Amino acid sequence: MQPVVDLELPRIRRGPVLLAGGASTLVRPHAAAGATKALQDALCLEEEMSRAQTLAEAMSSYEARRRERGNPLVKLGRRMGRDQVEDAPCGAG
Ligand SMILES: Cc1cc2nc3c(=O)[nH]c(=O)nc-3n(C[C@H](O)[C@H](O)[C@H](O)COP(=O)(O)OP(=O)(O)OC[C@H]3O[C@@H](n4cnc5c(N)ncnc54)[C@H](O)[C@@H]3O)c2cc1C
Secondary structure, eight states: OOOOOOBOOSOSEETTEEOOGGGSSBOOGGGOOHHHHHHHHHHHHHHHHHHOSSHHHHHHHHHHHHHHHHHHHHHHHHHHHIIIIITOOTTOO
């Protein structure tokens, strides 16, 4: 039995530390979106590092863009988990 967990985060940056992929917002498996999200995090960071004038600016933009995407995905996974597993219609599971 493997416990299924998810995690929303209010912040994905503190000082010089950035979180990305599975270390950042953690999505339940129902959405099958974790790998895509990890790739998008990496691409966003690359984009911001190329565009920004300073490292601090790049990190701030990365956090603003990716936090806004990660947390709604966590909510989607929860909703799918509830509908497909926890409160699945009788006979659906
Ligand atoms: C069974 C299963 C099925 C999944 N199916 C899907 C799916 O169908 N579709 C989908 O989109 N996602 C799926 N996922 C989720 C997906 O695998 C993750 O969201 C994705 O791998 C996250 O990528 P990541 O690079 O952030 O982290 P990871 O892939 O977890 O990579 C982290 C790496 O860091 C290494 N590491 C850890 N600690 C240290 C350390 N201290 N020093 C050095 N290295 C370290 C680890 O060994 C690992 O190689 C699945 C996950 C599981 C477990």
